[in-house]
Amino acid sequence: MKSDCNPSLSLRDLPGELLAVRFEAMASPCELLLPQADRPQALELGSLVAEEAWRVERKFSRYRDDSVIGWIHQRRGTRLEVDAETGSLLDFAAQCYELTDGLFDVTSGVLRRAWRFDGSDRIPTDADVARLVPLIGFSKVRWERPCLTLPEGMELDFGGFGKEYAVDRAFDILARQRAEPFLINFGGDLRANRPPHSGAWQIGIERPESVRQAAALLELARGALATGGDSHRFLMKDGVRYGHVLNPRTGWPIAGAPRSVTVAASSCTEAGLLATVALLHGTSAEKFLKMQDVRFWILR
Amino acid sequence: MQRLKSTPRAIRRGLIAASCALLGVARAKGQQLLDPALSGEGTPVADRWVIGLALSYYQEKGRIRVIEPIVSAVKDFQNGQVVNLHFSVDSLTGASPNGAVTSFLPQTFAGPSGKVTHNYTTPPGDLPVDPFYHDVRIAASGSWQLPLSRVTSWTVGAKVSYEHDFLSLTGDTSIARNFDQDNTTLSLGVYDENDTIRPIGGVPVPGSDTSFAEKERISNESRNDIGALIGVSQVMNRHWLAQVNVSLDRASGYMNDPYKIMSVVESEGITTGYLYERRPAQRTRASVYVDNRVGWQRQSVDLSLRYFGDDWGVRSYTARVRYRWWNADQGSYWQPSLRWYRQTAADFYHPWMSLAEVGSLSSASADSRLGAFHALTYGLEYGIDIGTPYVHPKWLTVRVQYYRQMVDARIPGPGALAALNLYPGLTAIQAQVTYRF
Incomplete structure (x- = not known):
């Protein structure tokens, strides 16, 4: 080529x-x-x-020290003034936190210190996880646009x-x-402005077990599709699969989370949020998405 | 203690609002973000006809009642073209002031009713109104907007309005261009309106005595009105949209209301006769309109001011404030509004004419719409989306308005008229139910 x-x-x-x-x-x-x-x-x-x-x-x-996130992480406990775009993302994070009663939380990334989803069987101990849970909670972050104070020990992750x-x-x-x-x-995660002249965009959704083989073929005229899932990121121990979707309130993987959730919406941000929050609802993912009045595809 | 399990609930509307704010949808389509439900005609959904059905009811206390079904349709085509169609039928019945002043004696008038002339008598102390007023108006309009480039669009439109004694034809065209990454829109438009007036029994000679004018009537008259409009709308920031419109138009031809008369009153307060009104044959009007819309997550405020002036001496000032509280979870809103209006009288407005003035005034009208008054309108609107938000919205809106008009510059009546209330003012209610799908 x-x-x-x-x-x-x-x-x-x-x-x-x-x-x-x-x-x-x-x-x-x-x-x-x-x-x-x-x-x-x-x-x-x-x-x-x-x-x-x-x-x-x-x-x-x-992952970068020279990013805004890196800059914030180097100045925990300090009141910082952030730029407009970062401010908008923080506003959005705050609204998502509120809309989902804390289920979607941009501070839950600290759990990565205990959980490494590398396909191994290294499950953290209860104590490891319990130490991290107090460091989670967007409500502990002081955010009064444009000023942000990230408490010691906490992390932000967009x-x-x-x-x-x-x-x-x-x-x-x-x-x-x-x-x-x-x-x-x-x-x-994708978005189209209008259908091609041939009719509609043909979109394949990956089957969780296989990267190569599409599990479903969707037609999209315009709008956005976003997919959330744990097809590549998991831990296996004693036959139990631990997905990478972690409950910010417990620090443990959500039980019964679908392998993959795809949502169609007008913007990709909206679709992605709905897919992620659906995963966080575990066994109730379908019920949650039905209430949102959106097109969705769930693979379990 | 935090709950460990979450109960699924509908968050999509809140999420849409949050993502619109994040993605700065206001930059491209400020108005729609600020006023996400409907700003009059609603948000067109691409490639689908959005149909609106409405029924409006208007009732003036003791006077006119108007019932008006309205059908509208908007389609936003994939290629950027927008087609707007509008059709309405007004059925107007009730009593309409004929222009004569209140008297302490009974007054008898002849007025048109359907296709014949009838007589009616107004009791002493009452404002003379024609009780048989009845009219049906059919109006249709359409416009077609087509993109000339990514930032420029051209619109052509036409409008027809028909009553059994009146026909109006209007053509208009405008061009709009966006600047500064769509933050600024400049539009220029022109229109031309042609009206034909064909009153029952013919057009009376302006200024003539109603008792002797019959023979000199001609069958119809016409009027032409051309105008231009310049508008700028500017996204000031994500939450604030400002708009300024300036318009200028000039009408010439038959400007009278053929059914409006005025009383000739002598110094004792006795009405001695009635003349048909006579307005100037030209009118030049100018107006400036400023609108500011400020929107937050769940609220928006719309403040508009308008100044109007013409060469008849009418100056008017309008201030309107609308507040919308938007319940994102339920997809509904409440919108209270308040409008204040004040106008000065036309130079040739006279509630009646003295004997000395007969023959000496080049123009004269007693039409209270040309007099000085102020008015307040209180409104409340409720809208609810009973469809799929943003994908296939179906808006049901209910609006109720109360209007109260008070006459200013009350010239006391001569002689016996001084004891009468010559300026009763007006109150009216309007209710409208709209379903848009």
Whole structure:
């Protein structure tokens, strides 16, 4: 396959006069799909999308010391003034925390200190987990826009909606440039502006056991799809599978969480949030999504 | 103690509001975020006709009643085109002031009723009203907006309004362009309206005596009105949308109400006769309208001010405030509103004419709509989405308004009229139920 001059972007011809611009961001394969576009145009639009994905990743990654999150983590206990975009994300996190009665919590990332989902059988002890639970709770964070104080020992992580947010941001940028159909896909979280002339976008949902084989093929005209699930991240011990969806109130994996939840909504952020919160509802995931009046697909 | 298990509940509306705020939907479609339910015509849903059915009921105390079914349809096509259609039928019955002043003696008038002329008598002390007023108005309008580029759109529209004695045809066109990443919209529009007035029994000669004017009637008259409008709307920030409109128009032709008369009153207060009104044959009007909408998560406030002035001497000032409280979980809102209005009288407005003035006034009208008054309108609206939010909304709205008009610049009547209340004012209620799906 032809690789273009920009080393981080690749251009591929797909069947049906479809061009795909591909790149890596946020530890996921990302692509922009353009029907009936020419190659220079595709590269130009693709770099707009990639730049935005990389920007969001650079700015909010919890793995980078030079990100806003890194900066906040280095100044725990201090009152900090944050920029407008970070402020909007914190507002959003606060509203999600409130809407879900604390089930969706951007401070629950500290649990990673005890849980490492590497496919092994290393289950933490009750004591390990119990030590971390007091460090969770968005209500303990002092957030009065634009000032934030993150208490000692706590962590912030926008990973729960960062990728979906990046999709929506890139979508907005591209929608200003292009009226013809396009689809942005960041690691399975995607959004399309309108259907291609051939009818609808065909989207495969991964089967949890297999990365290669699609379990379901969906048709999407426009709007967003986001998928949450634990297809690759789990622990197995004594025949029990521990999924990576952790209850912020107990510190333990949610019992009976579906393998994967896909939700269709108008924005990717909305779809992603609903999928994640559905997973957090465990055995009640279907019941929860039915109440939201959205299209969804659950694999158990 | 925190609950360890969560009970599923509907969070989608709250989540939509939160993600709209996060993603700055206001930047592109400020108005829709600030006023997510319906700002008049509603949010068009792409590729689907949004149909509105409404029934409006209007009742003035002791006077006119209007019942009006309305059908509207909007479609936002995938290619960016928007088509708007509107159809309504008003049925108007009741009593309408004929322009004559109240007297301490009974007064007898001849007025049109259906296609014939009838007589009616107003008792002493009452404002003369034509009790047989009846009219049916059919109105249809349509507009077509088409994108010329990503930031420019062009709209053409037409409107027809028909009554058995009146026909109005209007054509309009406008162009709108977005600037500054869609934060600013500038629009320019022009329109041309042509009216034909064909009163029952013919058009009376303006200023003529109602007793002797029959022979000089002609069958119809016409009027032309051309106007232009410039508008700027500006997203000030995520929560604030501002809009300024300036309009100018000029009408010429037959400007009278052919059924409105005025009393000739001598110094003792006795009405000695009635003349048909006579208004200038031209009118130039200008207005400035400023609207500010400020929206938060669950609330929005809309404050608008309007100034209007014309070369007839009418100046009017309108201030309206609307507050919307939006219950995101239930998909419903409450919207109380208050409107204050005040106008000055036209230079040629005279509640009656003295004997000395007959023949000396080039223009004269006793139509109370051209007099000085102020008015307050109190409104309450409730809307609820009984469909699927944002995907297939179905809005049911109920609006109730109470209107109270008080006459200003009350010139005391001469002689015996001084003891009578010549300016009773007006109160009215309006109720409307709308279903949009």
